[in-house]
């Protein structure tokens with residue numbers, strides 16, 4: 001009751017203010033151990049059928065928090081207690097940066113979608129390292145999503161990714177090379193073969209940690225398929241599909257700024273997963289993200305070849321109970337189809 005009252009209040013406020021308030025609430029919660037334990041009891045679904053071992057780590061369920069929600073890893077214990085199977089923090093850049101001027105986050109509420117032009121606002125890699133160290137070891141696997149600083153020339157981008165991996169390698173279960181945000185000018189130009197191969201090489205030289213690449217939904221199918229091969233051949237441990245879209249026609253009243261996420265992205269995200277899975281399924285881990293808001297959505301992504309999924313926008317509209325609802329719903333769907341567990345569901349339709 002209390003939680004849903006707070007949630008509807010937050011949805012009536014300016015989106016970025018609401019986000020800051022929610023983050024403060026989560027930070028306060030994790031400072032009070034009994035409250036955190038109670039929150040976890042209310043939210044976490046414990047069932048071995050949801051679990052998978054990936055890269056030698058236990059993922060207790062396949063639902064992760066997408067990058068950008070907790071860019072600076074301020075709320076890892078509370079978000080883990082919310083029931084997520086894993087968390088992706090970042091995007092982090094080497095130096096702190098303020099991001100784009102506000103307003104830069106907008107709701108399209110009737111479409112259950114968001115539009116953001118944040119521009120990698122974050123406290124930088126040293127702050128992130130300290131935050132992660134404070135709560136080490138983390139209760140769930142942690143991915144660190146890395147990006148270049150806005151003012152780093154594209155020709156020097158690899159150096160930013162290299163220092164990020166070097167600085168954070170002891171505090172990440174996996175890295176995601178983010179070359180698909182629409183809010184850092186030129187970043188998406190790195191989505192071509194030589195650049196991807198080079199970035200992977202540079203990152204892998206610095207650490208044994210699995211390195212993944214996050215792709216945009218706005219590439220042609222063939223370009224995404226080709227890039228997926230380049231990434232896997234270059235040693236990528238996985239692909240994250242997808243970032244936000246700049247297809248502004250999806251939202252009639254959208255201003256042409258930033259990227260769209262949520263329900264309007266759902267179809268393209270699933271489509272691109274199908275394209276990429278048919279090319280590289282079995283050769284790397286696929287993480288599907290974009291417009292996922294229900295257990296049915298998650299089940300469809302698993303069957304299409306995703307090992308893991310992530311949500312962001314659905315958490316904003318659905319509130320903290322959504323993780324539990326999805327995990328419980330997923331168990332019912334497995335039962336209904338006589339599928340033993342999540343690993344057995346992955347890739348059935350490929």
Ligand SMILES: Cc1cc2nc3c(=O)[nH]c(=O)nc-3n(C[C@H](O)[C@H](O)[C@H](O)COP(=O)(O)O)c2cc1C
Pocket residue numbers: 066067068069071090091105114115116118120145178181214242243244260261262263265289290291292310311312313314
């Ligand atoms: C406000 C906001 C900030 C985001 N920041 C990042 C980011 O820093 N790095 C990143 O890789 N993706 C970022 N994303 C994209 C999400 O991680 C995700 O790929 C996208 O929102 C699609 O998932 P969804 O439909 O469940 O929201 C952001 C999304 C939103 C809405």
